[in-house]
Amino acid sequence: MTEMKSPPRHGQGRGCVITRRACFSASHRYWLPELSADDNAARFGPCAIAPGHGHNYELIVSMAGGLDADGMVLNLSEVKHAIRQEVTGQLDFRFLNEAWPEFDVSGPSGCLPTTEALVRVIWQRLSPHLPITALRLYEQPGLWADYLGHPMDAFLTIRTHFAAAHRLARPELSQEENEAIYGKCARPHGHGHNYLVDVTVRGAIDPRTGMVCDLSALQRLVDDLVVEPFDHTFLNKDVAFFAECVPTAENIALHIADRLSTPVKAIGAHLHKIRLQESPNNAAEVYAETPQLDRMPAALESVAAV
Template identity: 55%
Template sequence: MKCVINRRAEFSASHRYYLPEWSMTKNEEQFGANSFFPGHGHNYVLFVSLEGGINEYGMIENLSLIKKIIKQQITDQFNYSYLNNICQEFGDALPTTENIARIIWERLYPHLPIINIKLFEHPRLWAEYRGNNMQATLTTQVHFSAAHRLALPNLSLEENIKIYGKCARVHGHGHNYFLDVSVTGNIDERTGMIVDLEDLQNIVNDYIVEPFDHTFLNKDVPYFVQTIPTAENIALYIAQLLKEPIKNLGVVLHKVKLTESPNNSCEIYCS
């Protein structure tokens, strides 16, 4: 039987998206404010996942050893650094979130039985890398507020309440939804990116946030006139809306996660 454990670490670092072989104009067109000198910084949060069997000491790996290796290989070198300059890897490909996750994997893999690196640039943007050549996953999180009612039109109010409880009340209720959109693709060997983040965020905003935000889903979104807007159905519809536009960016929609409340969320896996 396999066991997976996760170790958390933090580091603060700055970086800049700038390719010297490009003109300043091209860099600014491609990377926007991220190209400006001298760069900008983040408080990164790192989760290292390890897998193995539980040994005679009740562990898959000695925790002190895990902490020591992460400190030596990552946090001691990355913390309070300008990432572009600390190693050759970030000279070859820019220190994007997804590329940093890949480099962290490459530094830790010879020492620990890792299966996943998850790196947060900030709470609403993170990348994951699992050792699959140049393939990585990038996730962006957005928010929208909407109301809905869960009720089948062919059933009485009493019957609907038996199925949906308070959610069947006639005037509906609202949520502050959080949506995680995860895409998978290959890290570009020069830009360090799997996708233009601004393009991805624009698609999510145009296809989901703007049409859904501050609506009564049952009335304002045509799809939900005939379909009950449960968290599952909303997440499924979002995945259907995003799949092709995201494919046109050169990446694959991997997953959407819709959080309706702290107690209720739904994930749709697309790849």
């Protein structure tokens, strides 16, 4: 007779990913001593102005493991203590350029405390203490970096928005047929949305500037190739591509990815993902590259839903 095994009590041994949020306020300045004042200003813009500027940073720490006998991956009190001891207690209300030796640019091995460089150093300091699977660091609501433990690569995301109208209808179908597929969205005069666009790029962190790519150049590309041509338009009529292609959220995201992929490569990064939020209830995501460095898309999502 086969003996039935009882399930583990309190979920012991079952795998789970947990996240912990932590915040700190700090300032930084982008300034390299080997560059002249004019060159620093040209390269880093207002971020080069002394004595620096500040942010309210938000850190999301994702950790994975099997549940213990108490039904936890980790004791959250111990997680909180580790993050405070190794990160927030050392960075809160500090000038990042002087807080950690990794950001001392007076020597050749130091780099600027950019968002992507900072999240990598946080990983290096936290990983001996916690089973980290992913980190996300928000510098502001429209700018954040993800780090998954690769020695050099990081993901940088900028968020922008545009307002546009569209109509969901296939030109080869009748109005009745379109309404059967798209419902109210097929009405002849269209309707509008305030779209949010997240552009995620991947690349190696420069050992000196601390950047995956020139952030100002990336923002200009998105403004020039997405916001300017799409904002305050009727997409079906004002954007040639959508004269024959139904401007669903999915197709808009795909078209944005197609427009940005080559220009992003020209500034030294790889376009990784476009996320287009059409409304609080609807969004579409397009991965512009196959998973790199053994990373699956889900690895980033563990920090995205916090």
